[in-house]
Amino acid sequence: MTRQERQRLRTGLMFISPWIVGFLVLNLYPFLSSAYLSFHDYAVLSKPVFIGTENYSDMLADELFWKSIWNTIYFAAISIPLNLIIALFLAILLNFDLPGKKIFRTIYFLPSLVPLVCLGVLWRWLLNGQLGLVNTVLRPITDTANALFGSDVAPPNWLVDPEFAKLGLIFASAWGVGNAVVIFLAGLQDVPRTLYEAADLDGCNFWQKTWHVTLPIISPVIYFNGIMSLIMSFQVFAVPYVMTDGQEGPGRSLLFTATYIFFNAFENWRMGYACAIGLILFLIILALTLLATKVSERHIYYAGK
Amino acid sequence: MTAKTAQRVQTVCIYLMLIAGAIVFISPFAWMVSTSLKPLKETMAMPPQWLPSDLQWENYPQAIDEMGEFWRYTWNTLYLCLMTVIGTVISSTLAAYGFSRIEWPGRDKTFMLVLATMMIPFPIIMVPIFLVFRDLGWIGSFKPLWVPTFFAGAFNIFLLRQFMLTLPKELSESARIDGASELQICFRIILPLAKPAIIVVALFQFMATWNDFLGPLIYLTNQQDFTLSLGLQSYQSQSGGTSWHYLMAASTLVILPVIALFFFAQRYFIEGIATTGGKG
Numbered sequence: 001m002t003r004q005e006r007q008r009l010r011t012g013l014m015f016i017s018p019w020i021v022g023f024l025v026l027n028l029y030p031f032l033s034s035a036y037l038s039f040h041d042y043a044v045l046s047k048p049v050f051i052g053t054e055n056y057s058d059m060l061a062d063e064l065f066w067k068s069i070w071n072t073i074y075f076a077a078i079s080i081p082l083n084l085i086i087a088l089f090l091a092i093l094l095n096f097d098l099p100g101k102k103i104f105r106t107i108y109f110l111p112s113l114v115p116l117v118c119l120g121v122l123w124r125w126l127l128n129g130q131l132g133l134v135n136t137v138l139r140p141i142t143d144t145a146n147a148l149f150g151s152d153v154a155p156p157n158w159l160v161d162p163e164f165a166k167l168g169l170i171f172a173s174a175w176g177v178g179n180a181v182v183i184f185l186a187g188l189q190d191v192p193r194t195l196y197e198a199a200d201l202d203g204c205n206f207w208q209k210t211w212h213v214t215l216p217i218i219s220p221v222i223y224f225n226g227i228m229s230l231i232m233s234f235q236v237f238a239v240p241y242v243m244t245d246g247q248e249g250p251g252r253s254l255l256f257t258a259t260y261i262f263f264n265a266f267e268n269w270r271m272g273y274a275c276a277i278g279l280i281l282f283l284i285i286l287a288l289t290l291l292a293t294k295v296s297e298r299h300i301y302y303a304g305k
Numbered sequence: 306m307t308a309k310t311a312q313r314v315q316t317v318c319i320y321l322m323l324i325a326g327a328i329v330f331i332s333p334f335a336w337m338v339s340t341s342l343k344p345l346k347e348t349m350a351m352p353p354q355w356l357p358s359d360l361q362w363e364n365y366p367q368a369i370d371e372m373g374e375f376w377r378y379t380w381n382t383l384y385l386c387l388m389t390v391i392g393t394v395i396s397s398t399l400a401a402y403g404f405s406r407i408e409w410p411g412r413d414k415t416f417m418l419v420l421a422t423m424m425i426p427f428p429i430i431m432v433p434i435f436l437v438f439r440d441l442g443w444i445g446s447f448k449p450l451w452v453p454t455f456f457a458g459a460f461n462i463f464l465l466r467q468f469m470l471t472l473p474k475e476l477s478e479s480a481r482i483d484g485a486s487e488l489q490i491c492f493r494i495i496l497p498l499a500k501p502a503i504i505v506v507a508l509f510q511f512m513a514t515w516n517d518f519l520g521p522l523i524y525l526t527n528q529q530d531f532t533l534s535l536g537l538q539s540y541q542s543q544s545g546g547t548s549w550h551y552l553m554a555a556s557t558l559v560i561l562p563v564i565a566l567f568f569f570a571q572r573y574f575i576e577g578i579a580t581t582g583g584k585g
Contacts, residue, residue: 001410005409009409011403011407011409012403012412013403013409015399015402015403016399016400016415016457018400018455018457019403019419019456019459022453023422025456027422029433030434030437031430031433034429034432034433093322093326094323096319098316098323101323104327108330109574109575110330110334110564111330111333113512114563115515115518115534115559116534117518117534117537117559118537120538121537121538121541121552122556125336125552126333128549130351131348131349131351136352136353179578182575182578183579185579186578186579231426235426235427237428237518238518241518241538242518246538257428262428262431265431266435266523271436275432275433278428278429278430278431281428285424289424
C-alpha cells in the first residue's frame with residue numbers, strides 16, 4: 001500500500017465509521033449472540049444456562065413451531081406470486097402511456113402508504129363477516145348463484161374461520177402492492193423502444209411482445225421484487241398481530257414464525273428458545289434466496305453480460 | 306377491422322381494466338371514511354349501508370377522546386420522526402460518501418457486507434438487541450427507537466451511494482487540488498447536489514418511523530410514551546372491536562398525514578422507489 005492509499009483508507013474508514021459501529025453493535029454482535037443464546041436456557045432474570053441443543057430438539061417436537069412454519073410458508077407461497085402478478089399486470093397497464101395514467105398510478109400506490117397498524121384495523125373491519133365491505137360485495141354474487149343453481153353458499157366469515165383467515169390476510173397484503181408496481185413501471189420504461197419496433201416489423205402481437213421482449217428484459221426487476229417480497233413475507237408480523245389483537249387467530253391459523261418468536265421472547269420470556277427459532281427462520285430465508293438466485297440465474301437477462 | 310378501430314378497442318379495454326382496478330384499490334379507503342362518519346347504529350345495520358344518512362363529524366373529536374392520549378401519541382411520534390430523520394440523514398450521508406466518493410482499498414468488498422446486512426430480518430436479532438438496550442437501561446425510553454438511526458442503515462447508504470456515484474469525479478478532484486478537505490467536499494459540494502436523494506432518504510425514514518409497530522411494541526412500556534401506531538392498536542384492543550365508527554375515524558387520522566406528505570412530495574417518493582428496484 002502506498003502512502004496515498006493508506007491516507008485514503010483512513011479517510012474512507014472515518015466516513016463509514018457510523019456504519020461500522022452500527023454493523024458491529026446492531027448486526028454482527030446480535031447475530032452471534034443470538035446463535036450463542038440459542039444453546040442456552042435464558043429466562044432474562046437469571047443467567048443463561050447452557051443446555052446444548054435442547055432448544056432445537058424442543059423445536060422439533062413443538063407443534064406450535066411447526067404450525068407457525070406451515071402458516072408462514074402457506075402465506076408466502078400464495079402471497080408472493082399473487083402480488084408479483086398483480087403488480088406486473090398493473091404496471092403493464094400503466095405503461096401504455098394513456099392520458100390520466102398518473103392518476104391511476106397514484107391510486108394504486110396510495111394503499112402501500114397505509115401504516116401497518118391501520119392496515120390491520122381497517123382490514124379487520126373490511127373482512128367482518130356480517131358488516132364488512134368484502135362480504136357486502138360478495139353477498140349479491142352468492143345470492144344470485146344460490147337462486148340460479150339452487151346451491152347453498154354464503155360468503156365466508158373471514159377472520160373467524162380458520163380456513164379463510166390466511167386468505168383474508170393475503171388480500172390485505174395484495175392491497176399494498178403499490179411499491180412493486182412503481183418498481184416494475186420504472187423497469188418497463190427502461191425497455192428500449194427499438195426492440196418493440198423490431199418486434200412490430202416481425203409482425204408480433206401484444207402477447208408475443210410481452211412474452212419475448214418485455215419479460216426477458218425486465219427479468220432482473222422481477223427477481224428483485226421477488227426477493228424483497230420473499231424476505232418481507234417470511235417476517236410477516238404486524239398486520240396479523242393487529243388483526244388478531246395479539247392472539248394467534250382462529251385455530252392458530254394466524255400464528256406466524258415471527259409472531260411465535262415474539263411470543264416466546266416477550267410473553268413467555270424464553271429468550272434462548274426465541275433465538276433458536278429466529279436462527280432457523282434466517283436459514284430458511286437464506287436457503288430460499290439462494291435457491292431463487294440459482295434458479296433465476298439461467299433466466300435473467302442482464303444488459304452488457 | 307381497420308388498424309385504427311383495433312387501436313381504439315384496445316384503448317377502451319385498457320381504460321376499463323384501469324378503472325376496475327382503481328375501484329378495487331380505492332374502495333377500502335371509501336369504506337373507512339364512510340364508516341368513520343356514520344352513527345354507531347348505521348355501522349351495524351343489516352344489510353350494510355354504503356353511505357351515512359347524516360354525516361357525524363363529531364365522531365372525530367370523539368375518537369380522539371376515546372383513544373386517551375391521542376395528542377401525546379402524536380407528539381411522541383413526531384418527536385421520534387424528527388430524531389430518526391436527523392440521525393439517518395447525517396449518518397448515511399457520511400457513510401454513502403465514504404462508499405462512493407473516496408477510493409480506498411477494499412471499499413467495494415466492504416459495500417457487499419453492507420448489502421448483506423439487509424438480508425438479516427429483524428425478528429432474528431431482536432432478542433440480543435433488546436438485551437443490549439436493557440443493559441443500557443433504555444427500555445421504556447425513546448432511545449432504542451432513535452439512537453440506532455445515527456449508525457447508518459444499509460438501505461439508506463445504498464440509495465445515497467447509487468446517487469453519489471452518478472456525480473462526476475472531476476467535481477471532487479478539482480476541489481482537492483484547491484486544497485479542500487474531504488469533509489468540506491462532502492458538505493459543500495456533494496451534499497447540495499445530492500439533495501434530491503437525501504430528501505428521498507429522509508421521507509422514507511419518516512414513513513418508517515411513523516409506521517413502525519414492532520419497535521415501539523417491544524421498547525415502550527408506559528402508555529403515555531406510545532406512538533400513534535401503538536396507541537391505535539391499544540385502543541382497538543380496549544374497545545373490543547365494536548365501536549367501528551371511532552376506530553375508522555382514528556385510523557383515518559393516523560393515515561391522513563402520510564397521504565398528505567405523499568401529495569406534497571410525490572415526485573421524490575416515486576423516483577426514490579423506482580431507484581431501489583431498477584438501477585441497483
